[in-house]
Amino acid sequence: MRGRIEVDAQQxxxxxxxxxxxxxxxxxxxxxxxxxxxxxxxADDAPYRHVVRCRNDMTLWHQRDPAAHPRDGRDGFxxxxxxxxxxEDEAAARGERVTCVxxxxxxxxxxxSEMDQDFAGQPLFPFPDAHHLVVSVVGGKVVDQAIFRRDxxxxxxxxxxxxxxxx
Amino acid sequence: xxxxxxxxxxxxxxxGGRSELAAPAGRLRDVLDAVGRESPALLERVVDAGxxxxxxxxxxxxxxxxxxxxxxxxxxxxxxxxxxxxxxxGW
Numbered sequence: 305m306r307g308r309i310e311v312d313a314q315q316x317x318x319x320x321x322x323x324x325x326x327x328x329x330x331x332x333x334x335x336x337x338x339x340x341x342x343x344x345x346x347a348d349d350a351p352y353r354h355v356v357r358c359r360n361d362m363t364l365w366h367q368r369d370p371a372a373h374p375r376d377g378r379d380g381f382x383x384x385x386x387x388x389x390x391x392e393d394e395a396a397a398r399g400e401r402v403t404c405v406x407x408x409x410x411x412x413x414x415x416x417s418e419m420d421q422d423f424a425g426q427p428l429f430p431f432p433d434a435h436h437l438v439v440s441v442v443g444g445k446v447v448d449q450a451i452f453r454r455d456x457x458x459x460x461x462x463x464x465x466x467x468x469x470x471x
Numbered sequence: 472x473x474x475x476x477x478x479x480x481x482x483x484x485x486x487g488g489r490s491e492l493a494a495p496a497g498r499l500r501d502v503l504d505a506v507g508r509e510s511p512a513l514l515e516r517v518v519d520a521g522x523x524x525x526x527x528x529x530x531x532x533x534x535x536x537x538x539x540x541x542x543x544x545x546x547x548x549x550x551x552x553x554x555x556x557x558x559x560x561g562w
Contacts, residue, residue, distance in 0.1 A: 339561065362559070380561025385528060385535075388558060405558060412562035420560035426526045428481050428516060428556035 309416040311450045311463035318451045319469030320352045327355040329446040332408035332439045338377030344404035345395035351403040358387035381407045406437035414440040414448040477553040485513040500542040526557040
């Protein structure tokens with residue numbers, strides 16, 4: 305068992321514009337009791353620029369085949385493929401790229417779960433260099449957030465605190 | 472007439488850097504086999520033991536082949552096949 309990855313509070317926080325965080329938080333609150341998911345696009349000079357909401361199809365998959373997909377949207381997310389392909393194309397048209405994948409955990413903490421690691425670590429993951437922003441929603445409110453990204457040397461995901469930056 | 476196969480960024484190195492490939496129409500498995508003759512490593516990442524790999528999906532135009540006939544889904548001249556790695560997770 306690899307176990308979940310928690311934030312390393314010894315590492316400096318990663319600044320994210322407040323306006324971007326607020327958009328993600330609003331999505332997380334609206335999606336509750338289900339998890340939300342989406343992408344953040346940007347460029348080297350401003351990696352967190354645009355928030356693109358994507359549909360979470362996990363409940364759809366669960367309803368179609370509960371045996372193959374035992375989770376539903378309350379404890380998992382499956383990003384709608386057409387939504388993310390469109391977001392990727394639109395980002396490229398703006399001269400941007402996908403820099404971050406975000407999702408929420410409902411009634412759970414802002415950690416990087418084994419399931420999160422399974423998807424993000426697969427060889428075909430479409431955005432291997434992207435950060436992963438995880439937002440914790442408890443009682444309908446966003447109570448915590450963290451960013452997970454690969455350590456260049458070890459290749460492992462490490463968790464960092466998030467700091468509100470300039471909008 | 473052929474079909475266009477859109478290659479995801481993560482697999483383009485296995486397709487000579489190309490974002491799109493051409494293949495003859497047929498069943499989806501025929502289209503992917505044709506891609507595999509040109510880029511065997513690419514096919515290997517998409518299909519395993521005669522089925523789509525876990526965490527990989529394919530669309531024909533805007534239709535998810537999981538709701539059609541999987542690798543037996545017909546692909547007609549002019550159709551667009553898109554290989555799409557999955558993004559997911561959960562607590």
